[in-house]
Amino acid sequence: MTLMNDLHRPYLRCRSCQERILLPFSTLEEKSIHQAGWPSDTWQRTFLCLRCGHVYVYTQLHAQWEIFRNVDLNPLPKDVDVVLFEIGCATEGCKSPVRFHAAGDILPISTRTAATVAGATFHDVSCDQGHPAQNRPGRAAGTLHIDPRADADWWK
Numbered sequence: 001m002t003l004m005n006d007l008h009r010p011y012l013r014c015r016s017c018q019e020r021i022l023l024p025f026s027t028l029e030e031k032s033i034h035q036a037g038w039p040s041d042t043w044q045r046t047f048l049c050l051r052c053g054h055v056y057v058y059t060q061l062h063a064q065w066e067i068f069r070n071v072d073l074n075p076l077p078k079d080v081d082v083v084l085f086e087i088g089c090a091t092e093g094c095k096s097p098v099r100f101h102a103a104g105d106i107l108p109i110s111t112r113t114a115a116t117v118a119g120a121t122f123h124d125v126s127c128d129q130g131h132p133a134q135n136r137p138g139r140a141a142g143t144l145h146i147d148p149r150a151d152a153d154w155w156k
């Protein structure tokens, strides 16, 4: 067994339900995220937990590693996607979206995932103008437009 077989899979511990939010272990540069020195002191992203629907800001303090001695023991052989969601700010007239990420094998978005987004609960999350995100953004039927896209730069 060589060190090459060690797999460092990053995850965030959900700040609400404590479930692990599993993150990709590779970067586009074909350098593992572990080798890239992630996370930096300044890394910060907002993540939705698909299990409980709570959205929190995550920093270096919340990042943890699960280390597999052999790639074959990894229960998730397929890498997961980090997806960026943008939804409209609830403040009238504001054009700045509320942005947050979710991780998993979730593209294309299922109705279940869409429902989780529509019923999300936000904690200290705001649009770029500082307006607090509104809980359950899909409460007004038909007004929530979800157009998620894979984000390869989530770790930077």
Ligand SMILES: [Zn+2]
Pocket: 014, 015, 016, 017, 018, 019, 049, 050, 051, 052, 053, 054
């Ligand atoms: Zn959770």
Ligand SMILES: [Zn+2]
Pocket: 089, 090, 091, 094, 095, 096, 127, 128, 129, 130, 131
């Ligand atoms: Zn706003």
